[in-house]
Amino acid sequence: MLFFLTGKPPQLSFPSTKITTGEGGNVILRCTVESDIPTTEISWYKGNKEIPNDGLKYIGSNTPSLVIVELKKDDDQGTYHCEAENINGRGRSADLALEISPTGPTPDITYPSAKVTTREGDNAVLRFAISSDITTDISWYKEDTRIDHDDMKYTGSDSPSLVITDIIKFADEGNYHCEAKNLYGKTQSQDVFLQVLPREGRPRTGRGDTD
Structure with a gap:
């Protein structure tokens, strides 16, 4: 007897398409993950590069909420997305743009x-x-x-x-x-x-x- 999977891969989304914040602080990127069955894996990417869960620069890269600490414009500005997987397949969010404004004294x-x-x-x-x-x-x-x-x-x-x-x-x-x-x-x-x-x-x- 054959069994067919009728469920869907996870559906992922962000509340907005862009976040703007200041250099030197921290930011939280939150991805909404919808799945009828438990997800087995969540991953975050900057561009096409997977983000490690190192607990230093990045916290929670295996969860729906990614924390990036001590932001630097040259290193951290760019597009991010998250991916999640269940037994029905793998889902991908749209891109989220992180824009970082320099901070410092005005004249x-x-x-x-x-x-x-x-x-x-x-x-x-x-x-x-x-x-x-x-x-x-x-x-x-x-x-x-x-x-x-x-x-x-x-x-x-x-x-x-x-x-x-x-x-x-x-x-x-x-x-x-x-x-x-x-x-x-x-x-x-x-x-x-x-x-x-x-x-x-x-x-x-x-x-x-x-x-």
Whole structure:
């Protein structure tokens, strides 16, 4: 007499298709395993490489919940899947993408004064001190409008020192701030108010003056 297996291999799934977490921490990947009969084996894979249950870097790689400790972007970011087997066959989940964001300090921005005073026709320099251990992108804003790097009126709009030339009161007076962005995030400075005073009268040269 022949007996035919009528059951199904395990059905495996993840609650989402992507997990995003920070570098340096731990993460738990949970796979839902559905089977009418007990499963005999559960395995986890990164790409096509089976993950060992070493109890150090990986914990639970023979269970539905895989713990990965001390995440590193270069080593751990990628796609994962789990597989399970019963007497009816072997099932495979879809891929789960693990995305790891670097973590670290955002730039620190300081400015010695909340106001700078200049006169019409002069130039003004706004300087921020920006501290960052890694490469930083810098942008300047007047009120909420970003200052164009190609605008000839401004020099250094991608640096901590912004030079504004040929100051005009109605056009240039107002609040300025800068933003600094590195790999870990973005920091916005406090506003600095640029006050523009009227142009000083030119002193007389004496030519043609009478006593």
